[in-house]
Amino acid sequence: MMMREVLSHFQLTYLPIAGMFIFLSLFIGCTVWVWRTGSSQVYKDISELPLSEEKTA
């Protein structure tokens, strides 16, 4: 009941703004991280995984 009361009086228009903020933070953080310097070789190796199976036979 308490949750219902809180939500009944919650300013719902904040939700899109909060959602966008969370998403943008995640997106920017993720983008900055994967393009950090010195990570090229790591990702190059990983991206070869689908092509590596024949070598294991």
Add this chain to the structure above:
Amino acid sequence: MAEKQVNSQLEQFSYDDGIVRKFFFATVLWGAVAFLVGVIIALQMANWKFNFGLQWITFGRLRPLHTNAAIFAFAGNAVFAGIYYSSQRLLKARMFSDLLSCIHFWGWQLIIVSAALTLPFGITVGKEYAELEWPIDIGITVIWVVFAVNFFGTIFRRRERHIYVAIWFYIATIVTVAILHIVNSINLPVSIWKSYPIYAGVQDALVQWWYGHNAVAFFLTTPFLGLMYYFMPKAAGKPVYSYRLSIVHFWALVFLYIWAGPHHLLYTSLPDWAQTLGSVFSVVLIAPSWGGMINGLLTLRGAWHRVREEPVLKFFVAGVTFYGMSTFEGPMMSIKSVNLLAHYTDWIIAHVHGGALGWNGFMTFGMLYWLVPKLWKTKLYSTALANAHFWLGLFGIVLYMLSMWAAGITQGLMLRGLDPTGHLLYPDFVETVTKIAPLFWIRLIGGLMFFTGFLLMIYNLIKSISGAEAAEAVVHSEPRLSPAPAIGVKPGESPHRIIEGLPAIFTVLTVVAVLVASAMSLLPALLSEDLVEANPAFKPYSALELQGRDLYVREGCYLCHSQMIRPTHAETLRYGPASLSQESMYDHPFQWGSKRTGPDLARVGGKYPDLWHFRHMMDPREVVANSIMPTYPWLYSQKTDFGVLQKKLSVMKSIGVPYTAEEIEKAEPNAREQAKRIAEGLSASGVNVDIADKEIVALISYLQKLGRDYRNMTAAPGGAK
């Protein structure tokens, strides 16, 4: 050989390709069924006579069969084939359990057969893409859990530390589909084949389109993206263009998709904030979607010349291009002003088929053409036939989409057209239908071309397989995986890499992304008491009206008629003031619809006499010249099931509909009395048969209820609020 330890370092194992072959056959079989039924209902749209007056094959019953077969049978089996093949190789491990694989396969086929046997009999919940009744829903849940255990068990037994991006997409698919299916399928049973959703009206609409939109996202998009990230590099012989982009693509997509569901409910009585939320996130979705598309297409860098010669690459390139087109068109249609024109029209049908036939269909075909020679150690029988399949399919889709775009935009513009005096240019709805009816024939030709191409593929693959034996299992040797590293940055390993190495944490993060978005977009609407303001003017359905409503659901009327008047000048001129959320507050399930092949019915009650409805359902053309609606002769011979009404009202009461104890107790006699009154009225109008106990009377009672409470409220002293 399953698994064998050679020495302390090396283990020998082989992949289970038998299960992949099984899912391949199922994909082909159910694809044929889905496309054939699609062609049949396209024919019925072009000419109503092809409904043949038979209830089991009438449009309203076959259409759910078509969508379920296309999504869960054709695409579903294709996804499983691709997942079982690629996961074993990417994880360097045989599937966790051959028995679970087998249960998954046969269980899924049993579910599909159950759907194929129940939907034509009108056994349906009445929610698009979630039509299957509760026993089948439980079956889906069980089989999905089996699949999940088998999949995650394989991950935990893997011999490759890193979990490749394709596996991430599979994980997101498995956990999210489970959440979507369970939340949207919470129904209360009346009998073995009848149940009511616990949600009603606007809340049911929000939950349903949270499910519906994300079923497209996590059943038809994320698993196919996983397949794209595995099979395109394999076919091209090159690694994915940018692995970094794939990481951003994954997290952005998983986080964003869930929010966008309400774009299916723009201009409805859903709260405005929820509509805005859906619109905004839909437009933002272009970014990750196109990131994925570009990543897929650029994987072919330096290999584009091979697209000319290799059918597999042709299908993949076209498939990914259709993905890009659909994920641009979808967000555009989520902009309110565009949606106002597109929604409820054939434009939506064009959009859906661009994704389903172009993206899911072509990616599947490309995968099958690539897989069959590998699985049977053979060569493709005919490259020329595969190329013919490609061009037939491509032109078929283009013809389909062009005709439906033209139909949708034409009808949308006609429905909103006003003359200089501000009156409707086309006040008769049927005018807008007859105008676009020729385009239904062009759609049929497009569908036939696509289906013909598919049949060519079946012939080609069967010829390829015939004479060839299933490839013997190759024995692989790989070192056992050392224990997973502890959380924390180690020299040379990034935190994301470590998360990827810890599937449980990775899965939890994915679930958190999905749940946070779901909670923020759903919970306020589910829990807020202010969402639908109670109004005593709006009363629950009488027992007979409820039975009539169930017939309306059974016949799939919601597939062609909406019950939601949008707040626009043209719609209020045509149908009356915009719909209120209270009008559907007792609707389990809601019946707002998503397509108007016929007019909106939210206020049809009282607009025509009972006799009009009686004649209309017998032959719509008796009262609406040029109508393309099928006939429903069985409603005049089948008897209304009065005996179940007490139970139905009782179940409805337990999910919040305020029936009194007396109403429940006297459900049957009250319904019979109401039916008798309607029959007497019809008799006085010249109907010379005793029809009080026939289904048509129950349906008429329901149709006459629609909008009646609104009309009474506005007519009462004080008028509308």
